[in-house]
Amino acid sequence: MQAKLKDRITTTEAVIINVNYVLAAGVLTLPRTAVEAAGTSDVWISVILCGLLAMVTGAVIAKLSQRFPGRTFFEYIRFIIGKPLGFLLGISVAAYFLSIASFEMRTVQEITGFYLLEGTPSWAICALFLWVALYLCLGGINAVARMCRLIIPIAWGIFLGVSLLSLEIFDLNNLRPVMAEGVGPVWRALRPTALTFTAGESLLFLVAFMDKPKKVMQVVVGGNAIAMVFYLAAVVLSIGAFSTDGVITRTWPFVDLIRSFDVSYLVFERFESLLLAIWILQIFCTFCIAYYGAALGVSQLLNIKFKHCLYGLLPLIYIVAEIPRSINGLFMMGNEIGNWALIVFGILPLPLLVVAYFRRAGA
Template sequence: MVLPRSKDQLTPTQVAVIVCSYLLGSGTLSLPRVVTSEVGTPDGWLSVLIAGFLFMWLGYIMAKLGAYFPGKTIYEFGEEIVGKWLGLLISIFIIVYFLSELAFETRMLVEITKTYLLENTPREVTLALFLFIVVYIVVGGIHPIARLFGIFLPITIIVLVFILLLGLKLFDINQLRPFMGQGIIPVIKGILPSTRVYLGIEGILIISAFTQNGKPFKKAVLAGIALPMLLYVMVMIIVMGSLSVEGVSIRIFPTIDFIRSYEIEGLLFERFETLLLTIWILQIFTVIVSVFYVLVTGLACIFHKREHAFIYGILPVIYILSLIPRNMNEVSLWGDWNNQYFLMLCGISFILLLIQKIREKR
């Protein structure tokens, strides 16, 4: 059964904005530490760049897979490719992954908010408020979501680039030398942890149902991945060039510490970490909205109901799951677990495309 879709299709620009918004998540704050701790050299930015090109290729694969089944999500066309029962198992796997990712992103949002902005506010209160706002947006459907993202994304990019450039007075190119001083092996080791910031391209398998599939859609997907990739590389280079490899490795959120380490006198703001956290909250909010939407869409497809039937029912589950981790170490382990299953989902997409191509030749 194919759920009814809106007659108004997403434009290529809206697709690019949604993909880009989905990818600009919590990795902005912790990426330098996660990658540098694994690489151990100043070449972590190169690992992020290589991972970005790999995921542009994976994004293209997902877009091509969705192009075979106009108006359908992976929850629907998965059954057409591998059969009803195996397709159902894949759908359940994807839903469990999205549920876990949603709980993780929500808890990250609450932790950062409590640590840096609302120290005396209980996590439970912050979590409940954020979830109700998310529900308000998701109830409107994909098109209000796309319009909201179109407002948030330019603000996020402008503020992030502005704040990073202001800190260039701390930047020392020597902190990035020697280039590949220990060869290619450390760079390769950094590719896997770099993949965490590209969690989100799997949303392509759902939003393809709301587009006119073809070259514009595929180009929009590639553009939506390329922009976050360039921003993440910029963050890696500037933060590492300012704090050094050792300085980045010992900080939980090195991007915040980098911005805290400089002041600009004479401007409206002299310290900018609050400004960064504000736009980060806007951006992580868009990630949570995206994951929530694709989650309820999957439940609607499996049970053949309207999405609204699951929007409110899934809230208690997300609330409880988000509060399970006891500290940031457990939250980080949860993120690592999600990363492994995300890579499995990418593999499933690749296999589905191969099977579809074989079927097409027959």
């Protein structure tokens, strides 16, 4: 038995999964990486551009998946480029999902270990995270989708509230002037932004589960637009508070932003634990989607029971996550994954679509 494809998700659920997949650890670091590359405060323009760009690549992937209704990428790829090549590409995509999952988990481990639980062994933090994720993923895509939906009001509500509170230390002058040095900085920031903002890949298997695959464009546009708002908020608020020169000194600029103000008129005075809490929820969602994608890929490519794949990938994710020896190694890993994604999901789908069109593969 392969993964149950009889599970169906609605269009709204698909949008939510897509948003949740994109929104992850990147929000915490993007302000720094983008400003480092650009050197000016114009990076928010890059974020918007990247969002639009991701919509285009997402649309290509969506179109590709639409040609094969009810089939995931891992199943239909062989119809486009043949079995051996398709198998290789499928495996590389599955491996990509696996490394994304590892990356997210390692980020959780780093942040939790630094801000929340100094002294707790990292394997314990990871183990709990992995076990809960496994338990959820055993429930199939529907459980994952519902989890995403459940988390949204909590996570987004707190995110919004905390962002509004941080306006207290926001200084618009830090974001001005706009485009003082022309498009150069915007262009330079595009790459690091794109690395965290690759969005289309979850569509490779999502479309197969959608009850109305025709509406996939909604998913692409809606998902990216919502995610873009969050990234935009993170970048703008962080730069507004720290200024461009301050942002690049912070390892986790967004966390430090929330650490930078006390509020004396609410129950809590400080919010970073709260923010980390909801962001762990958010990363958990991303992790589960990536984990699900990886397991689905392995299951369909190698014809192994889906549940066995989930179990089997669990230690693998942990081992991959432990490969970086330091925080710089982790960021480097993030970079490499991003590069990989740019090639596989940014560039490759278009030729695939063209080939599929000419070979008349799919509907």
